[in-house]
Every structure is written in C-alpha cells, then in structure tokens.
Amino acid sequence: MPVHKSGAFLQQCFSVHPLCLTVKLVSPPHTVGVLCTNCRMRHRLTLPQACVATEASIQIPSHDLSLLQGCVQNHPNDVRVSLVDIERSGVEFRCGSCHRTYELDVALFETHQS
Helix, strand or coil, X not given: CCEECCCHHHHHHHHHCHHHEEEEXXXXXXXXXXXXXXXXXXXXXXXXXXXXXXXXXXXXXXXXXXXXXXXXXXXXHHEEEEEEECCCCEEEEEECCCCEEEEEECCEEEEECC
C-alpha cells in the first residue's frame, strides 16, 4: 500500500468531492486523520511539535485538538474540511453544530491508498 507524502492528494479530494471527506481520527496533540469515502484514500495530517518554552518566552499552541476531538466524538457528521491550502501547509475544519472553525498548520501530509 503506497504512502504519498504530499498534500496534493488531499487538495485534489477537497477540490473534486469535498463532501466525501470525513474526519475519522483526532489524536492530540499532533495527528488528524481524514477519510475520503469516494476514492477510499486515507489522509493523515501531522501537526508541528509543541513549542518548547525558553527562559525568554513562553509559547502557547495556536490550536487545541481536544476541542476538535470533542466535536468529532459528539457530532461526527457535522465536522467537515472547509479549506485545504498546501501552499501555506494549512487545513481548516468547520463544525456545523457548534459553528466553530479550526485552522491547523500541518507539518506533514501523508496519503495512504487502499
């Protein structure tokens, strides 16, 4: 089973059949899994590692996957991919039930073909 390390496959699925993308896995703090039910591709998004605090600064992550994980667990059919931008390595999710938008920076795109 080949693995492609490019966001182009996710962007293609989003462009051609965006309603077929469903969030199947949210594993804090670094992994989100998306399944395309049309072409049966599994897209794994690995988020950047958490920032390490130095003496001079304290950095707080800009996203909280536990909130996205809660939406996926409580109302999975309402969470959709709303934007894929591989040029800036970003993916956006929208929850229709609670009207939240999750903007995630992606360090690594992987696509697994069945």
